[in-house]
Amino acid sequence: MHPIFRLVNRNLTISLNMGFVIWQVIFPVIYIFVAGFAYTALIHNVPFGSKNLDYPAFIASGMIGFNIMNSTLISGIIIWNDRRHGMFEQILVGPFTRAQYILSNVYTIGIIGLFSAGLITAIGYPLFFKSVAFNVFTVPLVVFASITGAILFGSIASIISTRLKSSEGFNVIINTVFLFFAFVSTAFYPAQGAPPILATAFYLNPLTYLVDVVRAGIFGNFTDTVGYEMAALVAAAVVLFSIATKLLSRLEI
Amino acid sequence: MLCIEARSLSKSYGNVAAVDSIDLSVESGKIFGFLGPNGAGKTTTIKLLTTLIPSSGGTVNILGIDASKDPLAARKRIGVVLQQPSYEPTLTVEKSLEKYGMMWDVDSGTRRRRVEELLSAFDLQDIRKKKNDDISIGQRRRVQVAREFMHDMDLLFLDEPTVGLDPSARRGLLDYIRGKVRDGLTIFFTTHILEEAEYLCDEIAIINRGKIIAVDSPDELKNKFGREKTIKIRVGSVQNISDMLQGVGSYKISHDEGTVIVIHSADSEQVLVKILQVLNSNNIAVEDLSVVPTSLEEIFLTVVKNSDTGISGEP
Numbered sequence: 333m334h335p336i337f338r339l340v341n342r343n344l345t346i347s348l349n350m351g352f353v354i355w356q357v358i359f360p361v362i363y364i365f366v367a368g369f370a371y372t373a374l375i376h377n378v379p380f381g382s383k384n385l386d387y388p389a390f391i392a393s394g395m396i397g398f399n400i401m402n403s404t405l406i407s408g409i410i411i412w413n414d415r416r417h418g419m420f421e422q423i424l425v426g427p428f429t430r431a432q433y434i435l436s437n438v439y440t441i442g443i444i445g446l447f448s449a450g451l452i453t454a455i456g457y458p459l460f461f462k463s464v465a466f467n468v469f470t471v472p473l474v475v476f477a478s479i480t481g482a483i484l485f486g487s488i489a490s491i492i493s494t495r496l497k498s499s500e501g502f503n504v505i506i507n508t509v510f511l512f513f514a515f516v517s518t519a520f521y522p523a524q525g526a527p528p529i530l531a532t533a534f535y536l537n538p539l540t541y542l543v544d545v546v547r548a549g550i551f552g553n554f555t556d557t558v559g560y561e562m563a564a565l566v567a568a569a570v571v572l573f574s575i576a577t578k579l580l581s582r583l584e585i
Numbered sequence: 586m587l588c589i590e591a592r593s594l595s596k597s598y599g600n601v602a603a604v605d606s607i608d609l610s611v612e613s614g615k616i617f618g619f620l621g622p623n624g625a626g627k628t629t630t631i632k633l634l635t636t637l638i639p640s641s642g643g644t645v646n647i648l649g650i651d652a653s654k655d656p657l658a659a660r661k662r663i664g665v666v667l668q669q670p671s672y673e674p675t676l677t678v679e680k681s682l683e684k685y686g687m688m689w690d691v692d693s694g695t696r697r698r699r700v701e702e703l704l705s706a707f708d709l710q711d712i713r714k715k716k717n718d719d720i721s722i723g724q725r726r727r728v729q730v731a732r733e734f735m736h737d738m739d740l741l742f743l744d745e746p747t748v749g750l751d752p753s754a755r756r757g758l759l760d761y762i763r764g765k766v767r768d769g770l771t772i773f774f775t776t777h778i779l780e781e782a783e784y785l786c787d788e789i790a791i792i793n794r795g796k797i798i799a800v801d802s803p804d805e806l807k808n809k810f811g812r813e814k815t816i817k818i819r820v821g822s823v824q825n826i827s828d829m830l831q832g833v834g835s836y837k838i839s840h841d842e843g844t845v846i847v848i849h850s851a852d853s854e855q856v857l858v859k860i861l862q863v864l865n866s867n868n869i870a871v872e873d874l875s876v877v878p879t880s881l882e883e884i885f886l887t888v889v890k891n892s893d894t895g896i897s898g899e900p
Contacts, residue, residue, distance in 0.1 A: 418671030
């Protein structure tokens with residue numbers, strides 16, 4: 333087996349424990365089925381392109397992007413855990429190059445991102461199936477968004493993992509990043525109608541672009557704006573991935 | 586055949602030379618001990634030899650491979666147990682071994698067989714289903730060392746492998762290592778427990794302040810640096826023995842369990858002859874006479890002290 337796949341195998345084994353999977357399911361299920369229905373009293377419909385989505389369908393589709401971010405931030409901290417538990421050095425004195433180690437993490441993050449997207453799509457499907465427009469053009473859009481988003485957020489976690497040394501600092505930063513990305517985005521509520529400053533802040537957040545592209549894929553609403561959002565997502569992912577790779581390549585032992 | 590050949594190997598951090606132009610030659614099938622005080626450069630040397638960090642100068646050949654040109658080829662043939670703990674907290678002990686074998690591309694049948702062998706050899710059977718996070722530091726260290734034997738290798742670096750192990754586990758590990766060397770493995774071994782080095786090593790190098798200050802077999806090191814032998818003579822209870830022995834040389838007298846004369850000097854044998862003559866002429870019977878062998882620890886302390894005070898390493 334190729335060294336990268338051996339490392340991916342190992343990464344998946346240490347990441348996909350029962351706690352992680354339960355967290356991956358329980359967390360969005362609460363948002364989809366509790367918050368989704370509870371907020372229906374306040375938000376009846378959300379206009380989305382030519383469609384009018386009910387709130388549970390809106391939040392269920394938003395949870396796909398949210399879960400990609402959530403899972404890849406967690407899997408992105410494999411590097412942090414490897415450094416903390418001495419496995420980073422141990423792997424690098426083994427039959428692997430640093431580039432193979434970095435690529436294995438990218439693949440792991442991509443796989444976990446797709447896994448998360450698939451999981452939430454399956455869970456949320458009963459809520460948004462009425463408006464779904466899956467076809468040969470929209471499904472690749474969801475897959476594209478899942479992989480790009482996974483690399484983007486995985487890179488952010490990797491950058492944080494390489495820069496910080498204390499567990500306390502790491503936890504504070506990762507939780508702050510998580511809160512900003514999760515709630516200053518269109519994952520939970522539409523930008524239309526929000527105060528202008530907040531709506532602008534939504535579009536400084538890559539999760540907004542990820543969620544918008546995923547929704548465009550699910551509900552078949554591909555517009556010019558979605559095209560720009562895809563470009564922005566790719567650009568941000570490339571820049572962040574390059575920074576993460578550079579930092580990992582230079583990480584001192 | 587040389588397994589490790591380092592020439593003028595150096596590593597500097599700013600103006601500080603952690604490893605200062607050292608030469609090392611390690612023969613295949615031997616256990617090479619690498620000793621030194623804390624911060625002497627042992628771990629940095631291991632990191633250089635295992636290609637974990639780049640050198641500032643010099644060359645390293647590992648198993649005939651130029652490690653600076655093809656580090657991956659060198660690493661594929663070595664095993665390394667680093668000084669720092671390394672483990673995957675979420676995996677069980679047996680899963681750790683199995684996954685580590687997988688990472689080294691060991692086939693699944695061999696992995697299963699080796700997991701069972703190593704669980705047994707390292708006394709890990711009782712904790713095989715426990716997660717690494719839930720076992721003691723000593724048990725984790727045993728797993729870390731055992732794990733390295735999941736894959737085939739020609740050379741194994743062990744950086745203080747017995748830290749945190751109880752005496753029985755330590756002896757078990759040392760005997761396991763000896764067995765592996767009989768099968769052809771070469772070991773590069775660091776430790777602060779000098780009895781371990783004496784028990785295990787065919788050759789020993791002592792490093793201090795980044796420089797190698799002595800290299801030889803344990804016996805030869807003792808011959809070179811262990812000139813101050815300790816001889817103990819027990820003579821029962823004798824009064825005024827100090828007066829009798831005046832002027833015969835350097836010695837000490839203690840009165841535990843009778844009178845004991847302790848000679849500790851470079852010319853112990855000559856002093857012994859003089860003391861025996863005095864005792865004989867005074868009709869004092871010698872109840873016991875013993876020569877205390879010079880320990881590697883004493884040699885180590887002597888060599889490092891000489892190095893620190895600028896006295897030439899070899900006598």
